[in-house]
Amino acid sequence: QLQLQESGPGLVKPSETLSLTCTVSGGSISSSSYYWGWIRQPPGKGLEWIGSIYYSGSTYYNPSLKSRVTISVDTSKNQFSLKLSSVTAADTAVYYCALSPGGFWFDPWGQGTLVTVSS
Amino acid sequence: EIVMTQSPATLSVSPGERATLSCRASQSVSSNLAWYQQKPGQAPRLLIYGASTRATGIPARFSGSGSGTEFTLTISSLQSEDFAVYYCQQYNNWPLFGPGTKVDIK
Numbered sequence: 001q002l003q004l005q006e007s008g009p010g011l012v013k014p015s016e017t018l019s020l021t022c023t024v025s026g027g028s029i030s031s032s033s034y035y036w037g038w039i040r041q042p043p044g045k046g047l048e049w050i051g052s053i054y055y056s057g058s059t060y061y062n063p064s065l066k067s068r069v070t071i072s073v074d075t076s077k078n079q080f081s082l083k084l085s086s087v088t089a090a091d092t093a094v095y096y097c098a099l100s101p102g103g104f105w106f107d108p109w110g111q112g113t114l115v116t117v118s119s
Numbered sequence: 120e121i122v123m124t125q126s127p128a129t130l131s132v133s134p135g136e137r138a139t140l141s142c143r144a145s146q147s148v149s150s151n152l153a154w155y156q157q158k159p160g161q162a163p164r165l166l167i168y169g170a171s172t173r174a175t176g177i178p179a180r181f182s183g184s185g186s187g188t189e190f191t192l193t194i195s196s197l198q199s200e201d202f203a204v205y206y207c208q209q210y211n212n213w214p215l216f217g218p219g220t221k222v223d224i225k
Contacts, residue, residue, distance in 0.1 A: 062213060
């Protein structure tokens with residue numbers, strides 16, 4: 001059974017770059033034609049899709065975040081990563097990684113990791 | 120740009136009762152709609168995709184319907200574990216979530 005786990009710093013300073021990694025277990029990140037995505041949720045608020053990457057490296061980003069987001073995949077480590085630049089307090093959120101097994105719906109999800117932007 | 124709305128914002132239901140949640144898209148998303156359940160402190164769980172297809176392991180009391188701009192999630196007989204927030208999400212173009220409906224105990 002496929003499992004995803006987010007990792008990375010829980011605290012990032014304003015104007016710096018947020019970096020997170022999602023490690024996939026129970027299957028190969030490049031063995032199937034799946035998309036791998038990042039979604040975030042500010043405390044007490046709703047869900048926002050950040051972007052997705054195909055196992056081959058093709059990327060799709062939320063237009064509202066596109067200028068600040070980079071998603072990459074490392075098939076040798078069975079991981080994909082998120083970088084969000086020039087962060088502000090508005091980027092404080094729980095960040096989830098997830099699989100898109102068909103269309104762009106998400107299943108399963110990682111447990112999420114809280115990233116706080118603060119000096 | 121598509122806008123997703125959900126109603127009601129909060130639904131108070133007694134255990135064993137039927138719950139009907141609505142999701143509306145500002146323009147047609149065909150059947151490219153998913154539903155998720157989220158409990159406090161947990162990641163969302165996929166319930167429905169393709170507007171009406173139950174995800175693996177989801178009980179039959181959850182059903183989805185609709186197409187185009189109007190969608191419904193029905194929980195036929197609410198169990199204690201069903202009290203949660205429910206989100207719809209369209210994926211006709213880039214993924215976009217609705218604001219959620221909280222189902223709480225009446």
